Amino acid sequence: MSDVSVLGLGLMGSSIAHTLIDKGYSVTVWNRTPEKAAPLTAAGGKAAFTAVEAVESSPITLSVVVDSSALVESLGDDIDLTGRTIVNLATGTPADARELERWVTKRNGLMLSGTISAYPKDIGTPVGGVNYAGPLELWNRNAEMLLALGGLSGHVGEVISDACTLDLSMLIFYMSSIAAFQEAVVFAEAFGVSPDRLVEFVRPGLPVLEREVDETVRRVESGDYTTDEATIGTFHHCMDLVWKASATVAARPIISSAARELFALGVSEGRANEIPSGVVPLLRQIRDSSRHS
Structure with missing residues (x-):
């Protein structure tokens, strides 16, 4: 049994898995294209053949697949999540978080929803941050591991959609501001x-x-x-x-x-x-x- 599993080994998922391995956690990883697991197994991780196998290998799974629909598709409706915690880190809407929570709960699992406010290179550093939402007791039980992903990480609310709501609200402000400056550059140049x-x-x-x-x-x-x-x-x-x-x-x-x-x-x-x-x-x-x- 591993300490934690990570699903999805793109740039962000790989960075998360590497960080957890570097911090001494035993990590099981899975990706649709198995070759992406090679650098992580070389670093001490264990590769699972299926997403279900990865989830069953650990009490807690961090999902960094593209979205909640991809997670559900990878696990299948027949999975039993008794004794398992799913931490969904895919970018999504508040409605996505609520829907996935219902899906996980129906299969006897527990869930936290997270949003990543960092570039892959920042994961595990003081400026990296993952914001988590969900039951406070569940957060407290897993906080030490989840805080390892960055110094700006934390629990933002017990409502499962809070992390998504705050993240998208921040992006409205942040990305619109960046876009406005880019527009200002073109205006000034003219x-x-x-x-x-x-x-x-x-x-x-x-x-x-x-x-x-x-x-x-x-x-x-x-x-x-x-x-x-x-x-x-x-x-x-x-x-x-x-x-x-x-x-x-x-x-x-x-x-x-x-x-x-x-x-x-x-x-x-x-x-x-x-x-x-x-x-x-x-x-x-x-x-x-x-x-x-």
């Missing part, structure tokens, strides 16, 4: 400003962005969107200027156009004089009306 000049101009504003994120949370929690500083109307005016300037150089402002549309909605709904986080109630209304339509 007017003769190089990327290195742009980044030096943008950099001092990053602490301000962090401050405004915190301010958004405070305003949303209080419901007070009054301000005597920059307003939704101001933000809309600025994005409108970007849109007009982009047209003069045939640039396509995808991200800034979305922001322009959002703040235009705030203006049209009579919230032009509110702090920009005043669009949150409007986005909630759109969400809720869509749910009931």
